[in-house]
Amino acid sequence: MDDLKMRVVSRRALTEHICEFTLRPVEDVTLPTFEPGAHVTIETPSGAMRRYSLINDGAAPTEYRIAIKREAESRGGSASMHDDAPDGTVLRVEAPENSFPLEEAKEYLLIAGGIGVTPIYAMAQHLKREDKPFNVVYCTRTRADTAFIDDMEAAFGDKLLVHHDDGDPDQAYDFWDHFEEPRDMRVYCCGPQPLIDEIKAVSGHWPEGRVNFEDFKPVDVVREDDTAFEVTLKKTGTTVTVPEDRSILEALRDAGVTTTSSCESGTCGTCKTRLISGDPDHRDMVLRDDEQEDHIMICVSRAKEGGLVLDL
Incomplete structure (x- = not known):
């Protein structure tokens, strides 16, 4: 199913830092069903893609409900939702996925x-x-x-x-x-x-x-000892500086470069990019050993030393 356009129809403060969002489709469509433990990936107002668990009954949903904590060191996702997604905001939402399914058991x-x-x-x-x-x-x-x-x-x-x-x-x-x-x-x-x-x-x-x-934080995208480096885009010749506190994907987005992404946590493979040269610091959970020589997941991985040249 194509991505959904969904509108924030209500917000509820659950704690000082956690807000519940209720989303309903903009158009008259039947929402995909989902099982307990499922999540949706949302393009936040900042452009960052973030995964949030669904709270409501997924048997025949007319809306999706999620709860988001404003993280103290948010790099665009949770802060963007809290600050820039009031009632009426339209968001792009991917169909539900479930990597944490509830299996049959006695108790x-x-x-x-x-x-x-x-x-x-x-x-x-x-x-x-x-x-x-x-x-x-x-x-x-x-x-x-x-x-x-x-x-x-x-x-x-x-x-x-x-x-x-x-x-x-x-x-x-x-x-x-x-x-x-x-x-x-x-x-x-x-x-x-x-x-x-x-x-x-x-x-x-x-x-x-x-x-x-x-584990809702499977990868440390930014670490304390990270340093800035440069990424050169082969197809355009553009060079973008990746700051120590931003991912390659975020730096490209900040520079106005259009990229494809979904989870932005190194687990889905959507942002897989051909690596032409450089010494990568692979932090994803997707690439096989034989792929790491000439590919990189730009949502989480970085350069060990020097810069990188990407097939973008």
């Missing part, structure tokens, strides 16, 4: 950390509709930082356990009781890396496939 444990609650909330709502046994553990800093807290407490009652650590690692939730003995259930976890690392550590003795993760 479920759903674990969320921070804004990672979005796919977990969708899964919990689905399991409640299906009358399946489940429990949710939702970890945040404080109640004020906890998106959907009132909705989830009302919907899930004693199936929901909410834990606040006040930003103190010593007050982190102890998951060991949930994982000490492997059980015939599936676990789904989405949240920041420390939470994912903790669940992987305490579930290492569980059978493969029982514990599932979605």
